[in-house]
Amino acid sequence: MVKTTLKALAVAAVIAGASAQVDAADYRKNPFTLVYDGAITENVPGKVNIHPVTYKLNGLDISANVYTPANFDPKKKYPTVVVAHPNGGVKEQVAGLYAQRLAEQGYITIAADAAYQGASGGQPRYVDKPQNRVEDIHGMADFITQYAGVDSTRLGLLGICGGGGYSLKAAQTDKRFKTVATLSMFNSGRVRRNGFMDSQISSIQERLQQASNARAQEAAGGKVPYANDVQLTDEQIAKLPFEMYRQGFEYYGKTHAHPNSEGRFTLSSLLDLMSFDATNQIELINQPLLMIAGSKADSLYMTEDAFAKATGTKDKELFKIEGATHIETYWVPKYVNSAMEKLTQFYGRTL
Structure with missing residues (x-):
């Protein structure tokens, strides 16, 4: 059982599949269904406010939250940051936390659900193609640069986990982003292709065949097969x-x-995911680049690899949060504070 489950997990980025088993009571206590500590519960004049919005991207309805700073005046111009969420995540989780803190x-700031995921539109559900996720980031820039109060000449980007890998790809060509930061960057293509920590290189062709069969099944009108559609017990998780x-x-x-x-995604998405790599042509990034990761994160190798390959910018820094794992950078207060201190310095200097 565990062996089979691990095979399914190897094509996952950050696992959200267990959420159906557990009662997520916290989101029901927040009128905006935010699930992070310190989340906004009401819009108060003079304070940071949240504005749920919907906009069109390639014919799909995209669901997003825009955060405005305290004493926001739409007649003034503010530096702005686009925040891209992790694989399997939604705007109400870690992306919202960092958007609010910024x-x-x-x-x-803006945090949007990826197309085909979360509260955004798109069928079949949970298509997870890199080109869609990169387009989501371009689309957030499209929308937010037209928002009242935004200074489009001071637009930054923050990508978290899988959103970090896609942010590296988006920033290669989208020079509206004047500065780029990642947190616990996850190179989705590399992991889908090679397995986590390159543990499944021997089964690449087998998994490509499975993805090809899944596409054929979809094209024939059959049931859409999903990867990472698993439920685990606490014992199995341990x-x-x-x-x-x-x-x-x-x-x-x-x-x-x-x-x-x-955390599930259409198995046919692997046709695109497995030929994708966030570091391919990363030398096109000439903007200031900050990459943040936990010093104890087992995903750290992906940040270090991307950072080394980002040779097109002369302004780059790799910042390791001492003692933090990958997921702990999402919510542990002292690690979030450490990341925010670095991000505040970075955006303050580059925007």
């Missing part, structure tokens, strides 16, 4: 070999669960 520092996955189940399935957050 708004507290005076930025307008036996997982990678800390990121163990803590991911805790975060997405228990402590910060949200009903729109699912």
